[in-house]
Amino acid sequence: MATSAHETRVFPGPYDRVFRAVCDAAPVAGMTVGTVDPSAGRVYVTTNMTLMTWGENLAVDVRPSASGVEVTVDSSLKFGLVDWGRNNKNIN
Numbered sequence: 001m002a003t004s005a006h007e008t009r010v011f012p013g014p015y016d017r018v019f020r021a022v023c024d025a026a027p028v029a030g031m032t033v034g035t036v037d038p039s040a041g042r043v044y045v046t047t048n049m050t051l052m053t054w055g056e057n058l059a060v061d062v063r064p065s066a067s068g069v070e071v072t073v074d075s076s077l078k079f080g081l082v083d084w085g086r087n088n089k090n091i092n
Helices: 015-028 086-091
Strands: 004-011 032-037 042-046 056-065 068-077
Touching (some): 015 032, 015 042, 015 056, 015 068
Antiparallel strands (some): 004 068, 032 042, 042 056, 056 068
C-alpha cells in the first residue's frame, strides 16, 4: 500500500527555463502551485480532493547537474493509506 512516490529525472536546458516549466506545468495538470523558491530550487504543489483521494502534496526540487537539470518529485497523500496510483500519475 503506497502512500508516496519519489522520482528524479534529468532535463536538458538552462536551470531557469526548466524551473519555469515546472511552475507552468502544474496548473495545466490541474494542480495548485503553493510556495515557489527559485534560489533554493524548490516548488510546493498540491492537488485537490477527488473521489479516490483526499489530495496529494508534492515537493519538487530543481537543481543543475553535469548532465542537465535534475528534477526530483516527491508526491505523498494528504490523508489515507492507499494512493490508487495517484502519486505515480502526479509524477508523470
